[in-house]
Every structure is written in C-alpha cells, then in structure tokens.
Amino acid sequence: MECDRNRLQDYVHETLSADGRAAVDEHLAACATCRAALAEIAERASAVADRLAALDPGSPAETADPSIAFARFRSWTRTQQPHIRTTLKSRIEMFTRTIAESPDVRRRWRLAAIGVAVIAALVTVISYAPARDKLAEFLSIFRVRQFSAIQIDRAQLDKLSALQETLKKSNIAAPICERQPGPPQKVASGAEATTAAGFTVQVPDALPPGAVLKEFNVTAGPSVRVDFDPQQIESILAGAGINGVKLPPMKAGSVRVDVGNVVEQAYEVPNGGKSPTAVRVVQAISPAVTLPPGADPTALGETFLQILGLPSADAHRIAATIDWTSTMVIPMPVGLASFREIKIHGTPGLFMEQNRQAGEGAGHDQPTRHMSVILWQDGGIVYSVMGQNITPSEMLRIAESLR
Amino acid sequence: MTGGGWNDAEFERLFRAHFAGIYRVLFRIVGSRQEAEDLAQEVFLRCYQVWDPSAHPVRPWLYRVAMNLAFNERRDRRRRDVRNDKAGRIETAIGDPPDPDPSEAIAREEEREAVRRTLDTLPPRQAQILLLRHAGLSYREVAEALEVVPASVGTLLARAEAAFEEAHRSGAGRASRAAAAAQKKEGHHGV
Numbered sequence: 311m312e313c314d315r316n317r318l319q320d321y322v323h324e325t326l327s328a329d330g331r332a333a334v335d336e337h338l339a340a341c342a343t344c345r346a347a348l349a350e351i352a353e354r355a356s357a358v359a360d361r362l363a364a365l366d367p368g369s370p371a372e373t374a375d376p377s378i379a380f381a382r383f384r385s386w387t388r389t390q391q392p393h394i395r396t397t398l399k400s401r402i403e404m405f406t407r408t409i410a411e412s413p414d415v416r417r418r419w420r421l422a423a424i425g426v427a428v429i430a431a432l433v434t435v436i437s438y439a440p441a442r443d444k445l446a447e448f449l450s451i452f453r454v455r456q457f458s459a460i461q462i463d464r465a466q467l468d469k470l471s472a473l474q475e476t477l478k479k480s481n482i483a484a485p486i487c488e489r490q491p492g493p494p495q496k497v498a499s500g501a502e503a504t505t506a507a508g509f510t511v512q513v514p515d516a517l518p519p520g521a522v523l524k525e526f527n528v529t530a531g532p533s534v535r536v537d538f539d540p541q542q543i544e545s546i547l548a549g550a551g552i553n554g555v556k557l558p559p560m561k562a563g564s565v566r567v568d569v570g571n572v573v574e575q576a577y578e579v580p581n582g583g584k585s586p587t588a589v590r591v592v593q594a595i596s597p598a599v600t601l602p603p604g605a606d607p608t609a610l611g612e613t614f615l616q617i618l619g620l621p622s623a624d625a626h627r628i629a630a631t632i633d634w635t636s637t638m639v640i641p642m643p644v645g646l647a648s649f650r651e652i653k654i655h656g657t658p659g660l661f662m663e664q665n666r667q668a669g670e671g672a673g674h675d676q677p678t679r680h681m682s683v684i685l686w687q688d689g690g691i692v693y694s695v696m697g698q699n700i701t702p703s704e705m706l707r708i709a710e711s712l713r
Numbered sequence: 714m715t716g717g718g719w720n721d722a723e724f725e726r727l728f729r730a731h732f733a734g735i736y737r738v739l740f741r742i743v744g745s746r747q748e749a750e751d752l753a754q755e756v757f758l759r760c761y762q763v764w765d766p767s768a769h770p771v772r773p774w775l776y777r778v779a780m781n782l783a784f785n786e787r788r789d790r791r792r793r794d795v796r797n798d799k800a801g802r803i804e805t806a807i808g809d810p811p812d813p814d815p816s817e818a819i820a821r822e823e824e825r826e827a828v829r830r831t832l833d834t835l836p837p838r839q840a841q842i843l844l845l846r847h848a849g850l851s852y853r854e855v856a857e858a859l860e861v862v863p864a865s866v867g868t869l870l871a872r873a874e875a876a877f878e879e880a881h882r883s884g885a886g887r888a889s890r891a892a893a894a895a896q897k898k899e900g901h902h903g904v
Binding site for chain 1: 750821877
C-alpha cells in the first residue's frame with residue numbers, strides 16, 4: 311500500500327474492513343511519515359469529538375424525557391373524531407378553568423376571567439410560532455413557552471363582553487369540538503397520575519397547614535377547531551364597538567387547538583365552608599396549535615393588541631417586540647386584577663392576582679376571598695397553581711415545592 | 714389522522730428508538746432544551762406524515778430533517794436578535810423574554826457558544842457532516858443524509874475536521890462575537 315491520507319482518515323474513523331485495516335497497519339509499521347500523519351488525524355478527530363461533546367445536554371434540566379415527548383407527539387396524531395359542535399359557553403369554560411377555576415369565585419372575578427377567556431380564541435390564533443421551515447409551511451405548529459400579561463381597561467372589557475354576545479348570537483367562529491374531552495379519571499397519587507397522563511405529574515410538597523386533598527384527576531383534553539373568515543370578523547368587531555382594527559390580509563381558514571392530558575389536584579383547608587383557603591394545581595402538556603398556512607403571527611399579534619384597545623401605533627410597535635412564536639399574552643383588566651413576572655426555580659412565570667379592592671367590593675353577602683394564579687411552562691408542560699386566600703409568597707412556595 | 718398510514722405501536726417503536734439521538738443532535742445545535750424538544754416533535758411529525766420508507770432509510774432521513782430544521786432555527790434566531798435589537802426595549806406591561814440562566818453554568822455556556830459559533834463560520838455542509846458523523850452515523854448514513862456519494866464522505870469529513878479545528882483554534886468562535894455584533898450593526902442577517 312502507498313501513502314494515502316484518505317485511508318488514514320477512514321482508519322481513524324474505523325470504517326475500513328478487517329483486510330483494509332490490516333493493510334494500513336502493515337504500511338504504518340514501515341512508514342514514519344504516515345505514523346505521524348495518523349497521529350495528527352487522530353488527535354484532530356478526538357479534539358473535534360471533545361468539542362462537540364461539550365455541546366451535549368448535561369444537567370437534568372437539559373435532558374428530555376422520551377415518554378413525555380411521545381405523549382406530546384401522540385396528542386397530535388390521535389384519531390380525530392366526528393365533528394361535534396359545542397357552544398361558545400363550553401369553550402369559554404374550558405379556557406376559564408385553567409385560569410381562574412374555583413367552585414365559588416366572586417361574580418366580578420368571574421367577569422374578569424371571562425374577559426380573559428373571550429379573547430382566548432383569538433389568543434390561540436396568534437400566540438404561536440410560524441413554521442420554522444419552508445417545507446413545513448403547510449403545517450404550522452406552535453407551543454406556548456412563556457406567558458405575558460397586558461393591561462386592558464374596563465371600557466374595553468365591556469366591549470369584549472359585547473363581542474362575546476355577538477359571537478354567541480351569530481354562531482360565527484363557533485368552536486367545533488373535533489375530539490371531546492374525556493371523563494375525569496380519579497387517581498390516588500402522583501405515580502398513578504403519571505401513568506394515566508403519560509408525563510411526570512408533580513405534587514406540591516409545601517401546602518397550607520391542614521390542607522386536605524379534595525380532588526385528583528386526569529382528563530384527556532379536547533381538540534377544538536375554529537373556522538374563521540376575516541370579513542365576518544371585521545364586521546363583528548365593528549358591531550361590538552371595537553373600531554379601527556386592521557386585520558392582516560389573510561384568507562378564511564381554520565385554527566386547531568389540541569389539548570393533551572390535563573391533571574388537576576385540589577386541596578382545601580376546611581373552615582366550615584366560609585371562604586376556605588384552597589389550592590388547585592393544574593398540569594397539562596403544552597397545548598398544540600395549528601395555524602393555516604401563510605398566517606403571519608406578528609401581524610395577527612398586532613391585530614390582537616388593537617382588539618385589546620391599544621392605539622394602532624402602540625400595537626404596531628409593541629407587537630414587533632414580542633416573540634409571538636412562543637408567548638401567550640393574557641389580557642388583565644385594570645383595577646380587577648394585577649400581575650407581575652416572577653421566576654419559579656429560575657423559570658420565568660406570571661403571577662396574577664385579583665385586586666383586594668375588587669374582591670371586597672363585590673357584594674356583602676359573601677365572605678371576602680382573594681384569588682391568585684401562577685402560570686409557567688417547563689419542559690413542554692404548562693403548570694398553573696391557583697390559590698384562594700393565599701399570600702403571594704406562600705403561592706410561590708407552593709409552586710416551587712412541586713416535585 | 715391519515716398520515717402515512719402508521720400503526721401506532723410501530724410508530725412508537727420508531728419514535729423511542731430514535732428520539733434520544735435526534736434530541737441530542739438538535740440540542741448540540743440549538744443549545745436549548747425547549748427548542749430541541751419542539752424541533753424533535755417536528756422531525757417526528759414530518760416523519761409521521763411524509764417519510765416514504767420505500768425511498769429512504771429512516772435514520773439518515775430523520776437526521777437530515779433535524780439538520781434542516783435546526784440550522785434554519787439558528788439562522789432565524791440570529792435574524793430575530795437583529796430585529797429585537799433594532800426595535801429596542803420598550804417599557805410596557807409586556808414581559809421580557811426570560812433572562813439567560815445566571816448561574817455558575819455561564820462559563821460552560823460560553824464555551825459551548827464558542828463551539829457553536831465556530832460551527833456557524835463553516836459552510837453549512839461542513840458543519841453538518843461533523844455533527845452527523847459525531848452523532849454516530851455511519852459513512853453510508855452520512856452520505857444518505859447529505860445526499861453525497863458514500864466514497865466522498867471520508868474526504869469531506871477530513872476537510873471539515875481540519876477547517877473546524879483551525880477555525881476554533883484561531884478563535885473564530887470567540888472572535889465571531891465581535892464580528893456578529895458588527896454584522897448586526899450593518900443589518901446583515903448572515904446565513
């Protein structure tokens with residue numbers, strides 16, 4: 311054999327046949343030049359391997375669980391069921407549940423929550439990323455990675471309620487349930503919930519003293535489709551007194567939202583039924599949203615901000631600063647609720663609370679309650695901790711105690 | 714779901730057999746669990762829907778799709794960074810994106826980013842051949858993934874390794890930070 315650098319390269323990468331290797335070995339024994347070349351090639355290959363290995367996932371926070379990944383995947387591909395029309399009310403309830411569910415929330419808080427939920431349909435249209443790849447243009451799939459909040463005023467909230475009424479009456483953009491949510495399945499422990507849900511379910515370690523488990527169940531989430539027609543939407547917005555909103559040029563199409571398994575735990579400190587201290591923990595695979603081809607999330611985001619009442623110049627400027635590809639923006643009615651950004655074990659999240667005043671002024675026939683919510687996302691799972699009569703620091707402690 | 718007419722158990726086997734490897738190579742490129750997980754979902758969804766078993770062996774096909782998605786993601790991120798810089802930070806109620814993890818892992822992350830920047834300086838084909846080969850693909854699989862003749866893989870790989878080492882040793886990864894900043898100012902997007 312003659313000196314051949316390519317063969318030495320193959321030798322280092324162990325791609326030669328046994329005979330090929332033997333021939334190189336024989337040549338190396340007799341050729342000092344090739345021995346030196348081999349050492350150089352081997353050293354280089356190993357240096358490259360080391361540098362690339364430094365890029366490997368290291369800590370558990372960087373590793374992905376194939377079972378969670380597959381559960382997420384299956385939520386896409388699950389057999390679609392015949393289309394069943396549901397009312398807007400049930401759709402609103404579905405979204406409200408994850409934001410402010412409580413067996414007996416005050417009327418005004420419920421109103422605020424509905425204000426949030428009404429726009430949830432629009433949120434889902436715009437909160438997600440465009441396809442990352444041209445090949446995937448026919449298939450735009452998005453997931454929530456972070457949450458942000460934006461304040462809206464009362465007058466706008468009233469208009470949004472009017473919008474809700476109009477939508478309900480006209481049956482426009484009514485959601486179609488392509489897969490009904492399953493019945494809640496009761497579970498006894500985190501381990502049992504993990505098995506039922508297909509992802510690692512976490513249980514809070516730090517609960518208020520005396521808290522008892524009232525509910526622990528796993529529910530298969532629905533898959534919902536909303537068909538929309540931009541012209542109809544424009545006329546409905548005008549009908550609700552929301553004027554001057556510019557829709558980006560787009561054709562009629564459908565948006566799909568697929569909600570995977572949802573796990574809920576409810577804890578309560580019994581106190582004779584009057585305004586108990588209660589905690590509800592909801593965990594779900596980050597909902598998957600499919601947009602029609604060609605939809606521009608930034609342009610839709612701008613429309614969304616206009617619908618929330620931002621002047622068009624502000625909507626334009628702010629929409630450009632948001633990564634609509636991964637952020638779910640939650641409208642917060644001014645005066646009723648406030649929010650701030652927090653970190654849960656270093657993961658960014660959103661803390662929202664009902665204003666004390668709003669709660670206290672809502673009627674004297676009921677005891678005062680104070681509601682708060684923490685929302686965050688980690689590893690493809692969306693977490694929400696909802697508390698009643700729990701201080702913000704306690705809320706954060708509960709959120710951080712999930713394990 | 715019509716998809717590629719998959720039997721569920723069959724696809725689950727395929728998913729579980731290849732997920733870890735695909736996730737790892739994606740993580741090497743994008744450096745974030747979230748992004749790597751999302752991209753892995755897209756890789757397998759694409760496989761579920763459009764992979765043609767009669768035309769391509771699955772493993773190199775999956776890696777090819779992963780390469781394309783991850784390289785596009787990295788390019789898009791650079792563009793987004795440019796756009797966000799231009800827009801500037803505006804004081805609003807809208808939350809900022811999460812800060813990078815301010816822990817002791819910063820030094821390691823800088824080293825990683827230097828390696829990624831070195832990869833960025835190479836022609837994409839060279840970077841991809843390194844990533845594929847060092848992900849454990851055989852020459853034949855690398856050839857299939859990159860659509861080159863198998864006999865050329867050794868030579869291409871040797872060239873890529875030499876280019877990578879030279880670029881890294883000369884500090885391309887570190888130097889390109891300044892270059893990237895300069896590029897941002899000029900409004901170029903890079904590839």
